[in-house]
Amino acid sequence: MQARTWIGFATALSLFLCCAFVSPKDGEPTYAADIRPLIAEKCLSCHVEGGMAPFPLQSFEQVKKRARLVWTMALSLKMPVCNASSDAGEFCIGGPFTDEQLVLFQRWLAAGAPEGVATEPLPSPGKEWRLGAPDAVLRPVEAAPIEPEGRPFWRTFVLDLKPYKGKRIRAFDVRVESPQVLRQATLGFAPDGLAGANRGRAGFPTYGTLSHYTSRVFGSWAPGYPVWQFPRGASLPIAADGLAVQAFYLQRGRTEPGGFEVALYFSRDEGDREVKTVQTGSMDIQVSAGSTVELSYQHQFPGTVDLIAIVPEARFYCSDILVTAPGFRLLDTRKWEPYWVGVFRYREPIRLAAGSEVSARFTIENDIHASRNEVTVPRPVSGGYREAQEANYVNLVYCDAR
């Protein structure tokens, strides 16, 4: 009896020793060493508990359970969500998997998706503002809850900027009650009149085209994208009474709160360069039923500028946006998705020489197979600010070069 117990114990011990200390075969990738850092870099900005994505990818078990799906999504470039690039790099956090990383992931799958050494779940981000304590926090007076079902929609709120007139914004961030439903925000200064009392309260519909209402769109936000900061030594003077925030909502099958808050960070440097916006684009669009057209708009900068960011706006008929300067791709959408717009701000501003012409090309596919506008019978499409119409704008956010 005793002997058997001892043998059982010895077997258990040797099994434990064998398996606890067996290192993965030489060169075989493990979760701990190879996959976890990749997920942390590329997926965690959305796939966390309470984040915008439907499930977290924080622990080994969570990743292993979906390992094949993760691999397919990565291979098809669907995840991480990186909808556009430029010659200066990707706009999203982390960027798509490189070929080497895809091969690594595949070898990890082939090896049976081993953990390697035991790992702790990756930590959730804190609830604090990403840039620390803000100088001002603005909230809509009223933001209605988002119904479980229905078409995605845009709603613009005008927030009171009067107390901050004359200050200069160096950065802003947005925090939303539910990142599942509030998927993108475009920010601009509201022209006088847009902040009319009843409009300011619960917002009003804008169909994805804040550019139609203001020529001073200056930034954007989307869950899982980097926070908006102007380059060091550049800031945006507040010269309007209202901040217009166009929020894009997606229904997710249950009622979710629709509120948000905007944090502003002010610059105290008197010598800052002024951040400006120039807009190009149009609603003068006619596309006959069943055809595809390319529409181009240009802007020529008279002096040398530093381009900080691009905020494009287009709707359901647009399939692709390409913005170029001579010899340089400034913004190239892999596929324009009005439901998945990201944030297109350069890590370092792009210097454009005096006289540079920036050209924005929109591909408009007015074909029942290409359109995401749920039309079943081809019909002519016109430009306009209503939902079933198309509008094309790019806002170029820049400052003059010193």
Ligand code: HEC
């Ligand atoms: C910008 C936010 C964001 C990032 C970054 C992101 N995801 Fe997602 N992911 C989502 C959302 C949102 C969904 C739900 C799909 C939808 O709403 O259309 C999703 C869905 C998925 C799905 C399920 C797809 C399906 O068809 O069921 C997988 C798998 C996935 N993501 C893996 C990843 C991996 C792996 C990464 C990193 C390499 C990543 N995601 C990065 C937001 C993100």
